[in-house]
Amino acid sequence: DSSAPVGQQVGYQITGIDPGAGLMRATERVIEEYELEGWRVQTGSGPAMTAALTRAYNNNEPIIVTGWTPHWKFSKFDLKYLDDPKGIYGAEEYVHTIARLGLQEDLPNAYTVLDRFAWTSDDMGAVMIMVEDGLDPVAAANAWIDENAETVASWIEGVDAVDGDKISLAYVAWDSEIASTNVVAEVLRSVGYDVTLRQVEPGPMWAGVADGSADAIVGAWLPTTHADYYAEFEGRFEDLGVNMEGTRIGLVVPAYMDIDSIEDLK
Numbered sequence: 001d002s003s004a005p006v007g008q009q010v011g012y013q014i015t016g017i018d019p020g021a022g023l024m025r026a027t028e029r030v031i032e033e034y035e036l037e038g039w040r041v042q043t044g045s046g047p048a049m050t051a052a053l054t055r056a057y058n059n060n061e062p063i064i065v066t067g068w069t070p071h072w073k074f075s076k077f078d079l080k081y082l083d084d085p086k087g088i089y090g091a092e093e094y095v096h097t098i099a100r101l102g103l104q105e106d107l108p109n110a111y112t113v114l115d116r117f118a119w120t121s122d123d124m125g126a127v128m129i130m131v132e133d134g135l136d137p138v139a140a141a142n143a144w145i146d147e148n149a150e151t152v153a154s155w156i157e158g159v160d161a162v163d164g165d166k167i168s169l170a171y172v173a174w175d176s177e178i179a180s181t182n183v184v185a186e187v188l189r190s191v192g193y194d195v196t197l198r199q200v201e202p203g204p205m206w207a208g209v210a211d212g213s214a215d216a217i218v219g220a221w222l223p224t225t226h227a228d229y230y231a232e233f234e235g236r237f238e239d240l241g242v243n244m245e246g247t248r249i250g251l252v253v254p255a256y257m258d259i260d261s262i263e264d265l266k
């Protein structure tokens with residue numbers, strides 16, 4: 001009944017993703033700081049969240065999800081972020097590349113490519129949409145690489161080829177990181193690296209690059225989303241800087257819902 005309070009409409013539930021995601025920690029703080037009595041954020045995964053969103057949207061039903069930009073959901077559905085007047089979700093987020101200590105010495109050519117890796121949220125969005133439309137992530141990565149030869153050439157210019165040197169990239173199965181990690185992996189393979197992708201949860205992703213079991217990650221969301229992990233492992237990794245800007249995290253709802261702010265959930 002769309003005239004009922006929104007909490008009642010959605011069972012006082014926010015549809016979340018994996019429990020270790022920074023977005024989930026921030027959402028727990030949102031429930032607390034906005035005093036959303038009786039509300040909870042349901043843990044799951046990126047794919048479970050998008051499946052629930054698709055189902056609700058196709059039935060014109062109310063739903064509130066933990067969302068982020070870029071994401072194909074914004075091109076597939078008419079969605080909006082709820083205003084966050086307390087600023088819990090932070091302002092603009094940036095995605096960083098993080099390398100294990102010693103990588104530059106051990107794998108200098110890969111380090112150069114990783115240090116140069118930078119693209120736009122539209123670039124990432126293009127790969128995400130190809131994957132969502134059914135293309136295998138490796139094929140989607142190569143399609144983007146073929147379409148953006150000039151950008152990729154700037155990443156590998158002057159980098160000597162290697163002969164099967166091993167490198168591992170850790171990532172979490174968020175649609176955004178499936179896109180970025182496969183693009184970087186394919187570029188590293190193009191210069192001769194034997195690349196292993198390790199799909200893990202956020203904590204093990206950060207722990208892996210800190211203990212050296214992973215050589216690099218390209219999905220560090222900062223300054224807000226992964227602030228806890230950054231602080232926990234600071235000094236045990238090398239931050240190679242921003243590889244993508246113009247990102248954002250927050251609560252996302254279909255545009256047909258008659259709410260505009262987190263305050264409206266009370």
Ligand SMILES: C[SH](C)CC(=O)O
Pocket residue numbers: 017020021022023024068174176202221225226249
């Ligand atoms: C789901 S966002 C890409 C990252 C995070 O929340 O940790």
